[in-house]
Each structure stands twice: as structure tokens, then as C-alpha cells.
Amino acid sequence: MRTTLIFHLLIFMLSISTLAFSTDTTEDIGKKLFQEKCSECHQQDGNSKDKEIPNIAGTSAILTFDIMDQFKSGDRKSKPIKLKDSAATGDKTETDMNEITKALKTNEIEAIAFFLVKQKSKPASQAFDQDLAKKGKEIHMDLCENCHVDEGTNNIEDASILRGQWKNYLQSQFKVLSEGERYMPRRMKKRFRKLSDEDKKALIEFYISPAN
Ligand code: HEC
Numbered sequence: 001m002r003t004t005l006i007f008h009l010l011i012f013m014l015s016i017s018t019l020a021f022s023t024d025t026t027e028d029i030g031k032k033l034f035q036e037k038c039s040e041c042h043q044q045d046g047n048s049k050d051k052e053i054p055n056i057a058g059t060s061a062i063l064t065f066d067i068m069d070q071f072k073s074g075d076r077k078s079k080p081i082k083l084k085d086s087a088a089t090g091d092k093t094e095t096d097m098n099e100i101t102k103a104l105k106t107n108e109i110e111a112i113a114f115f116l117v118k119q120k121s122k123p124a125s126q127a128f129d130q131d132l133a134k135k136g137k138e139i140h141m142d143l144c145e146n147c148h149v150d151e152g153t154n155n156i157e158d159a160s161i162l163r164g165q166w167k168n169y170l171q172s173q174f175k176v177l178s179e180g181e182r183y184m185p186r187r188m189k190k191r192f193r194k195l196s197d198e199d200k201k202a203l204i205e206f207y208i209s210p211a212n
């Protein structure tokens, strides 16, 4: 699946280079789309202020594209999200990432992905358990570091940035991943299956602890 995506992105980059006469760069188009359709929940730069909503700033373009595709196809189910101004608009009270991605065209998702990768990820500041975080770091270095590199701060390997993500969101994802309700690469699955509930708690405390 990933190879097709990379191919698609390459074709996309070629197609934008032929649009040299256009004044808006892909990043500009992505920024505008993000402000209109995403910033209400993910903020202007993808660093969310809500503990149920993930930080997505700095995500690699391939990973954003891949995840949006999983939401769009329904392979990854999203929790319903309450809309803040529903009382004012009166028409809709809930939406979810499945509904949001279905309303987007492929080239719009690509432009958003190009905008997001340029945004700086700002870790959420949260209380954490120091002893558990220390234990979590050991497990991480042993089983997860080769994809979630630089202690979970870097997604150069196209694996999610875990460090500085919101605790509530991480807990919800550890749950759906444990229940097999969300895609994960085969090599991650093999390692994830080895984790005890205690290991998972420790890993989460490590991921919410500040990076040096
Ligand atoms: C109404 C609030 C809301 C809006 C608007 C919204 N999102 Fe989300 N987004 C969420 C929530 C909540 C989740 C976590 C969903 C889950 O997995 O249950 C999420 C998850 C995601 C994820 C997965 C992150 C990860 O680490 O796996 C990506 C990527 C994402 N959103 C991108 C976008 C983009 C791009 C837009 C605009 C086109 C957008 N979202 C609009 C609330 C929102």
C-alpha cells in the first residue's frame, strides 16, 4: 500500500512543478484548507489544545496521507466528536474523522499533508509518573525505537511522533491497537503483542514525559 502512496506523491510533485505559473504554492493551498477544515479542532498549526484531539504538526507527508486514506476508506474508525458551536448552528452536534475525510479530494489531502510536515511539533505539557516513565523508556528503546526514532520524537521513518502526544489520545489508541481495530505494520504488531498492561502504562508515561 505504501509503495503506491509514494508513487502517487511523486506523480503529484511532478504535476505541481508543471503548475509553475500558479501563484499559490501547494503549502499555501494546504494551509488555507487546514485553516478552513481542520483548525477548529487541531488549531492553526496542528498542535492541539484538547487532550482528546491528537497533535499532528510535523507529521511526515506520507504518514498523513496514509492515515487520511484509512479514515476515508473506513479501515480506521474514528470516535464521534462533539462540535463546540452546535448550539449556535443548531443543525449538527457531532462529526468524526471518517466523515471529514470523505468530504476531501485526494489532491486536497495531499496539499494538507505538505502543509502539516512543515509545522513544528510542540509537545503537550502534562503531569507524568517519573518511575513509570523510566521503565517505559527501557521498553521503548528495546522494542519501538527503530521505527519511532530519537526516543519517539522523530518520524523520519514515517512512524507517528509519540513523544508529547496527549495522554488521553494515546490511551485511546493503545486500546484500539490492542483490540486489533486499527492498522499497524506487521513488525510493530509482533512487538506490540508482547506488551503487558503494565508495559503499556509505562510506555504512555514515557511518551508524555518531556524530551531533553
Ligand atoms: C471536529 C474536530 C476535528 C476536525 C474538524 C478535524 N479533526 Fe482530525 N481528529 C480529531 C479527533 C478527535 C481525532 C482522533 C480520532 C480517533 O482516532 O478516534 C483526529 C485524528 C486525526 C488524525 C490522526 C492522527 C494520528 O496520530 O493518527 C489526523 C492525521 C487528522 N485528524 C487530521 C485532520 C485533518 C487534516 C483535518 C482537516 C481536514 C481534521 N483532522 C479535522 C478531530 C478533528
Ligand code: HEC
Pocket (backbone or CB within 6 Å): 054, 066, 067, 140, 143, 144, 145, 146, 147, 148, 158, 159, 160, 161, 162, 165, 170, 173, 174, 183, 184, 185, 187, 188, 191, 192, 195, 203
Ligand atoms: C516497524 C516499525 C514500527 C515499530 C517497530 C513500532 N511502530 Fe508504532 N507505528 C508505526 C507506524 C508506521 C505507525 C502509523 C500506523 C498508521 O496508522 O498508519 C505507528 C503508530 C503507532 C501508534 C499510534 C500513534 C498515533 O499518533 O495515533 C502508537 C501508539 C504506536 N505506534 C506505538 C508503538 C509502540 C509502543 C511500539 C513498540 C512496542 C511500536 N509502536 C513499534 C511503526 C512502528
